[in-house]
Amino acid sequence: MRKYHHIAAWVVFALSVLVCCLFCLRWRQGQEEKQLLDTSRQADCWKQAGCGWVRVSAEVLAFNGVIAAKNTYADFVSHFDDQVKLVRLNSMGGDVDSALKIARVMAAHKVDVEVRGLCFSSCANYLLLAGQRKVIHGLVGYHGCLSCFDVDANLVVAHSKDAPLSAALIEHRILEFKKFQLSEGSFFRNRGISMGILKVSNRPDKGRNDGKVYLMLIPSRAQLEADGWKGLEGEQDWGLARAFNRLYQQKKADLPIVYDAPALHGWSGVRDKLETGILSTVIGRI
Structure with missing residues (x-):
């Protein structure tokens, strides 16, 4: 009888540990989803308080929100000077003309760039690429570029x-x-990039070859470096990437994203694989 009591006690203990682990996992996922929602609201803001360019200090300039065609470049010029050494970004992207003009100024002044949150679309294509050092503390996402199209x-x-x-x-x-x-x-x-990642991300399926439509391709640092990106530090926040797709499953996001599998990290010859679309066989979403 004692033997069965001993086994029952172990079963209860194991179940308790499992429930505790599941609770902790869901709590962590909830924190990631809250962080993503808070960050995306700031990255997608337009005229609200805290949006736009803010001079954090003599050497630090920050941008939150959408890159607008009418005033973002002029606002940038009014805040930027030779003292700025670091530009912090949290943006869903926006107007390509304004973003490219800003990026050229940033590149000419050899500033460092830090992603604090999200940097999608024209933010990733131009502003992040303009940095000497490119520090990623969040998510950097791509969905093509105008040079990826045949214009007609x-x-x-x-x-x-x-x-x-x-x-x-x-x-x-x-x-x-x-x-x-x-x-x-x-x-x-x-800037020395081959545009392999941009070409893959320009496809609706973001290189998955599954006939579905995705919002963004989230490449790893190793893939970016293989595509010619220099001065990268940090890594994509894969917890936020998974949170994004959980929100899609909860119908709180319009489309899912495609992000890198850890097995790709450190691959050699990734540039050729990107350009031929072989990447699609190993990138997945949760």
Whole structure:
């Protein structure tokens, strides 16, 4: 009888440990989801208090929110000077023209860049890339670039808010697109990247080959370095990446993201794999 009591006690103990572990896991997941929601609200803000450029100190400039076409560049210029050594970012992206102009100024002054939260789209394509040191404390995400497209009338119409467009206006905007592509391509070449990650992230399935649509591709630091990125420090916050997809499953996010599997870290020859789309066989989401 004692033997059975002993076994029962161990079973109760094991179940208690399991319940405790599950509780702790869910608590941690809840904290990650709260952190992501709080961060994304700041990264996606427009005119609220705390949005835009803020001079934190003589040497530190911070940006929270959406990169707007009308005033973000002018606001940046009014806050930036030769004393700035570090730019902190938390942005969902925004206007590509403004972002590229800001990035060129940052690159010319050789400032360091730190992601504190999210850096998606044009924030990742240009602002982060402009840094001498690029420190990641959050998530950096990509969904293509204008140089990844073949520009034609269909693309212009798809990206236009005006309707209908005259043939002359379509032709004018095609020329504008191509002019930006030349400027963007020049920036990428000067920063030394191969655009492999951008090309994969430009696809709706972000390289998964599963016919589904994803919001962003979240590459690892090793993949970015293999693609030509220099001066990287830190790593993607995989806890936030998993939280993003849990929020999608809870219908609190419009689309899931594709993020790197730890097995890819330290791969050699990742650049070729990215450019041929082989990456899709090993990247997954939870």
